[in-house]
Amino acid sequence: MSALLDVDQLMDKLEAGLRGLLNERGIESPVLIGIRTGGVWVADIIGKRLGIEEPFGELDISFYRDDFSRIGLNPKVTPSSLPFDTEGRDIILVDDVIMSGRTIRAAMNELFDYGRPASIILATLIDLGARELPIQPDVAGQSLTLGMQQRVKLRGPDPLRIELQETEQ
Amino acid sequence: MTANAASPNHLQLTRDGQLRHFLTLDGLNRELLTDILDTADSFIEVGERSIKKVPLLRGRTVVNLFFEASTRTRSTFELAAKRLSADVLNLDINTSATSKGESLSDTLLNLEAMASDMFVVRHAQSGAPHFIAQSVTPGVAIINAGDGRHAHPTQAMLDMLTIRQHKGGFEGLKVAIVGDILHSRVARSQIRALNELGAEQIRVIAPGTLLPRDVESLGCTVEYDMAKGMKDLDVVIMLRLQKERMEGALLPSEREFYRLYGLSQDKLALAHPECIVMHPGPINRGVEIESAVADGPQSVILNQVTNGIAIRMAVMSMAMGGQVAERQQKLNELNELNERGLA
Numbered sequence: 001m002s003a004l005l006d007v008d009q010l011m012d013k014l015e016a017g018l019r020g021l022l023n024e025r026g027i028e029s030p031v032l033i034g035i036r037t038g039g040v041w042v043a044d045i046i047g048k049r050l051g052i053e054e055p056f057g058e059l060d061i062s063f064y065r066d067d068f069s070r071i072g073l074n075p076k077v078t079p080s081s082l083p084f085d086t087e088g089r090d091i092i093l094v095d096d097v098i099m100s101g102r103t104i105r106a107a108m109n110e111l112f113d114y115g116r117p118a119s120i121i122l123a124t125l126i127d128l129g130a131r132e133l134p135i136q137p138d139v140a141g142q143s144l145t146l147g148m149q150q151r152v153k154l155r156g157p158d159p160l161r162i163e164l165q166e167t168e169q
Numbered sequence: 170m171t172a173n174a175a176s177p178n179h180l181q182l183t184r185d186g187q188l189r190h191f192l193t194l195d196g197l198n199r200e201l202l203t204d205i206l207d208t209a210d211s212f213i214e215v216g217e218r219s220i221k222k223v224p225l226l227r228g229r230t231v232v233n234l235f236f237e238a239s240t241r242t243r244s245t246f247e248l249a250a251k252r253l254s255a256d257v258l259n260l261d262i263n264t265s266a267t268s269k270g271e272s273l274s275d276t277l278l279n280l281e282a283m284a285s286d287m288f289v290v291r292h293a294q295s296g297a298p299h300f301i302a303q304s305v306t307p308g309v310a311i312i313n314a315g316d317g318r319h320a321h322p323t324q325a326m327l328d329m330l331t332i333r334q335h336k337g338g339f340e341g342l343k344v345a346i347v348g349d350i351l352h353s354r355v356a357r358s359q360i361r362a363l364n365e366l367g368a369e370q371i372r373v374i375a376p377g378t379l380l381p382r383d384v385e386s387l388g389c390t391v392e393y394d395m396a397k398g399m400k401d402l403d404v405v406i407m408l409r410l411q412k413e414r415m416e417g418a419l420l421p422s423e424r425e426f427y428r429l430y431g432l433s434q435d436k437l438a439l440a441h442p443e444c445i446v447m448h449p450g451p452i453n454r455g456v457e458i459e460s461a462v463a464d465g466p467q468s469v470i471l472n473q474v475t476n477g478i479a480i481r482m483a484v485m486s487m488a489m490g491g492q493v494a495e496r497q498q499k500l501n502e503l504n505e506l507n508e509r510g511l512a
Contacts, residue, residue: 060211062211063211063223063224063225063486064223068225068490068493069493070494070497071493071494071497072487072489072490072492072493073208073225073486073490075204075208075487076204076207077207078207078211079210079214081214109224112220113218113219113222113223114220
């Protein structure tokens with residue numbers, strides 16, 4: 001186990017990428033929504049860096065996962081909390097890691113049950129590739145290709161650090 | 170019946186301790202009961218969205234099998250199933266095939282042939298949902314919506330959710346259940362849940378004729394004098410006088426019952442000032458509860474109804490989840506055996 005990536009550096013890249021994109025699209029007052037658990041930690045930090053004062057939302061996607069028919073319901077589900085109306089808003093959806101893309105599909109399905117946002121930008125701290133769905137982040141802190149036995153995990157919230165784990169097959 | 174079949178947990182839980190049927194609170198530990206309440210909290214949030222639906226049971230068929238009349242329970246089960254995106258079939262058995270002489274087993278076989286995934290069962294006979302759970306095809310979940318005098322576990326859990334919302338938890342709570350304990354499956358389930366979740370005192374307040382024998386063995390104290398019983402209460406749960414189940418003269422008169430055990434504003438004033446008033450419904454105004462109390466600021470009776478939807482969504486999705494996870498686990502084990510050439 002080792003911390004191979006510097007979280008601050010990744011946050012710098014994520015912040016710069018988001019500033020550029022918001023600027024390019026002319027988005028002035030975006031709202032942040034983090035996917036539990038890691039995405040919420042990242043949203044918290046990025047929100048402060050971007051100077052977004054509106055409190056960020058938290059999404060628990062347990063009720064929208066596509067593997068319910070294989071593993072059943074996540075026993076530790078917590079209520080999603082969106083302290084604003086999403087209708088017509090520009091949303092920055094944040095997760096710590098993107099891989100298959102299934103989490104993001106579930107998150108977007110859930111988001112649309114709250115209303116019709118004007119736009120969604122997807123921001124992730126790490127992009128591990130290995131996609132199973134046609135979903136790509138608009139901004140990522142770092143792209144990474146893992147070996148078969150490697151796993152990456154964000155630990156937090158204070159301090160936030162990235163762990164690379166070697167699993168035994 | 171073997172010892173295993175008699176144990177409710179053998180039926181209700183998977184090997185991993187997940188719910189797969191929901192028949193009784195007996196044998197369910199505090200952790201699982203808390204998981205149910207926590208999951209229901211998340212469904213309450215879903216109920217506040219513009220689209221109050223999640224896709225968990227999409228493509229699955231839920232049959233509401235009611236052998237006994239019910240308005241609130243049946244309609245909240247129906248709404249819960251629909252908010253989980255299930256297809257729902259409501260069967261009022263009083264008016265259907267059984268009155269033409271079809272046996273319960275035959276009715277069930279026919280419903281299973283329609284590829285149902287879950288039966289929500291209410292029956293006047295104690296133990297009917299257990300019987301069905303024992304004989305049903307693997308993969309089909311059974312939810313008890315009230316059986317005879319035995320149990321009404323979703324009602325008790327929605328009451329626990331309501332108490333937790335208003336009191337923050339169960340530690341140190343003094344709770345009384347008042348009225349017709351004898352005929353009440355709700356009271357039995359409530360006493361069990363309150364004990365498991367750690368309430369400090371559970372009192373039952375009723376005339377001797379409306380108490381089951383050995384009621385203390387359920388884990389409560391008995392009080393015949395309501396004025397004494399109301400003292401320091403945090404929660405008072407009124408029960409409906411079940412006139413349809415009364416045989417013989419258990420009561421002198423309704424008026425006498427109201428005078429002694431009805432919840433009036435005067436009697437409520439004897440409890441803790443922040444005591445909440447609950448009632449599983451339907452309420453008989455002026456028989457067990459004064460209108461001013463039922464509609465008053467301490468009443469949470471309508472919160473109970475809202476919470477009923479969330480609790481039923483929680484229990485249905487957890488039981489269905491346990492069933493599908495178990496089926497997948499068995500498939501995986503079979504595949505493994507196949508690969509090793511053993512099957």
